[in-house]
Amino acid sequence: MKDALGEVQSVLVLGGTSDIGVATANALVGRRTRTVILAARDPRACEQRVEDLRAAGAERVEAVGFDAVDTASHAAFVDEVFARFGDIDLALVAFGVLGEEDDPVELAQVNYVGAASVMNELARRMSDQGHGTIVLLSSVAGERARKSNFMYGASKAGIDAFAQGLGDSLAGTGVDVMVVRPGFVKTKMTAGRDPVPFSTTADEVAGEIVKGLARGAHTVWAPPVLRVVMSVLRHVPRPLFRRLPM
Numbered sequence: 001m002k003d004a005l006g007e008v009q010s011v012l013v014l015g016g017t018s019d020i021g022v023a024t025a026n027a028l029v030g031r032r033t034r035t036v037i038l039a040a041r042d043p044r045a046c047e048q049r050v051e052d053l054r055a056a057g058a059e060r061v062e063a064v065g066f067d068a069v070d071t072a073s074h075a076a077f078v079d080e081v082f083a084r085f086g087d088i089d090l091a092l093v094a095f096g097v098l099g100e101e102d103d104p105v106e107l108a109q110v111n112y113v114g115a116a117s118v119m120n121e122l123a124r125r126m127s128d129q130g131h132g133t134i135v136l137l138s139s140v141a142g143e144r145a146r147k148s149n150f151m152y153g154a155s156k157a158g159i160d161a162f163a164q165g166l167g168d169s170l171a172g173t174g175v176d177v178m179v180v181r182p183g184f185v186k187t188k189m190t191a192g193r194d195p196v197p198f199s200t201t202a203d204e205v206a207g208e209i210v211k212g213l214a215r216g217a218h219t220v221w222a223p224p225v226l227r228v229v230m231s232v233l234r235h236v237p238r239p240l241f242r243r244l245p246m
C-alpha cells in the first residue's frame with residue numbers, strides 16, 4: 001500500500017542491474033520507499049546495488065533470480081515475490097536488450113515476449129491486491145522505427161502497445177500502467193555509442209519517472225521535449241524520413 005502521503009512503499013525492479021532501474025529505485029528510496037526487490041538473471045551481480053540502497057535508507061532490500069526469456073517461470077516467480085514480500089506497490093519493467101548484432105529473435109523474446117509475459121502476471125496479482133502500478137521502460141525508438149535500429153524499435157513498439165492496452169484493460173481495478181519513453185540514455189546499454197541530441201542520464205530518467213508517478217501519468221517522455229520532437233518526426237513522409245541521419 002502507498003503510505004499516508006501517497007508514496008510507494010515497495011518496489012520490484014525487473015532488470016535489477018539496469019542503470020535506469022536502479023537509479024529509479026534510489027530516487028524512490030529518497031522519497032520513503034522502504035522495500036526494494038532487485039530481480040536479475042544473476043542476483044549476485046546486485047550485491048553492491050543492494051548495499052547502496054540500504055545505505056540510502058531502504059529497510060529491506062533483496063536480490064532474487066529472474067530471467068525474462070524463461071516465460072514458463074513467470075507466474076510462479078510473481079506469486080513467490082508477493083508471498084515473500086507482501087504487497088508490491090510498484091513494478092518497474094526495466095530489463096531489455098539493444099542488440100550488438102541485430103538479432104530480431106532475441107530482441108523480440110526479451111523486449112516483447114518476456115516483458116508481456118511478466119506484465120501479464122503482475123497485472124493478475126496486482127488486480128487481486130486491488131492496487132499497484134506497472135512501469136514499463138519503452139523507448140522513443142518504438143514511436144517510429146528508423147532504419148538504424150528498427151529491430152529494437154519494433155520490439156519496443158510492440159511492448160509499448162501491449163502496455164497501453166493492458167493499462168486500459170485494467171481501468172477500474174486500482175492498477176495503473178505507466179509507459180516511459182526515454183531517448184538516448186547514457187548507461188551501460190549505450191556505452192561506446194555516440195550520444196545523440198537530447199541525450200540524458202539514468203538519474204534524469206528516474207526523476208521523470210518519479211514526477212510521472214506523482215501526477216498519475218500514463219505516458220512519460222525523457223527528456224519531456226521528446227514528446228514534441230517525436231510528434232513531428234512521426235509525421236515526416238517516409239521518403240524523407242529514411243534520408244534523415246538517424
Ligand SMILES: NC(=O)c1ccc[n+]([C@@H]2O[C@H](COP(=O)([O-])OP(=O)(O)OC[C@H]3O[C@@H](n4cnc5c(N)ncnc54)[C@H](OP(=O)(O)O)[C@@H]3O)[C@@H](O)[C@H]2O)c1
Pocket residue numbers: 014015016017018019020021040041042045066067068069093094095096097098110137138139140181182183184185186187188189190
Ligand atoms: N539506455 C538507453 O538509451 C535507453 C533508451 C530507451 C529505453 N531504454 C530501455 O530502458 C531499459 C533499461 O535500460 P538501461 O539503459 O538501464 O540498460 P542496462 O543498464 O544495460 O540494463 C538492461 C538490463 O536488462 C537486463 N536483461 C537483459 N536480458 C535479460 C533477461 N533475459 N532477463 C532478465 N534481465 C535481462 C540486464 O541484466 P544482466 O545484468 O543480466 O545483463 C540489465 O539489468 C531497457 O528496457 C532499455 O531498452 C534504454
